[in-house]
Amino acid sequence: MLFISLLLLAAGLVVMVLRRRGAVRGRAATAGGILTGVLGVLLGVTTFVHVVEPYEVAVPTTLGKIGGTWQPGLHLKSPLTDVTSFSTRPSDLNLNGNDTVEVRSSEGGVLYADLTVKWSIDPQHTLALYKLAGSAEAVQQRLVQPDSREIVRNVFAKHTGVEGYTSQREAIAAEIEKQITDRLAPRGILVNGVNLRNVKPSDSLQHAIEAKIQQDQATAQAEAAVRTAKAEAEKRKIDADSTAAANAAIAGSLTDKLLLSQCIEAFKAAAEKNPVYASPCGSGGTPVIVDSTKR
Incomplete structure (x- = not known):
């Protein structure tokens, strides 16, 4: 930028010198020389300043020497200073x-x-x-x-x-x-x-993964079936134990006299429809006659 600025400034001065000596005539040449010189001056001024944009941090270096970081804003610098900007945006x-x-x-x-x-x-x-x-x-x-x-x-x-x-x-x-x-x-x-x-x-790994998933699913189903079978077996065992305990309790409580009494009561109820009813409830197989009319 500094080199371009010097070239423009030199070109403007040359045009003005030639205009003064009469080598170049006309207002257009004069205006062109002035404009070229002004552009050269403006570009030269910009080489002395640097603007750090928002969300940026800049690092200046002058002839190989690194300076401190510049925060957003306007900074003065030497024309020989190079500025490297870093964006802080994600x-x-x-x-x-x-x-x-x-x-x-x-x-x-x-x-x-x-x-x-x-x-x-x-x-x-x-x-x-x-x-x-x-x-x-x-x-x-x-x-x-x-x-x-x-x-x-x-x-x-x-x-x-x-x-x-x-x-x-x-x-x-x-x-x-x-x-x-x-x-x-x-x-x-x-x-x-x-x-x-x-x-x-990859394709080979895809096939291996699918096979592994299918194997895991089959294993899970088999384990679930085993757990179900064990639960059913335990339930049947509990039911059997309960039935055996109930039968044992009943067997322990039944006596011959109790059985005879219950048998007689049962056939009394049956004899309500039959006046005389023979019941094999006696001990030794002797029938017991139940007469519902005599009671």
């Missing part, structure tokens, strides 16, 4: 498509994980990040992306293919977010969330 690192993370389960199966890491720069660590990476784009490429991919692989390697694909996805996502946060926070990178959007197994 950014998304999308690991999908060509950047999908290929992971392996604890059993060696291959899965493909799609996720988004939401991150932002801590303004207080901008200077350290500049020294580490050099720019906001480099922070994502050199720090956030490789660390995130490494952590995703390490976390999935602790789980089986079935857990990674189905049962433990929420737990795996929470563990990934915690580890990425712990890894990047000391470097001044804030992690605002990790979204594990999709986990897709």
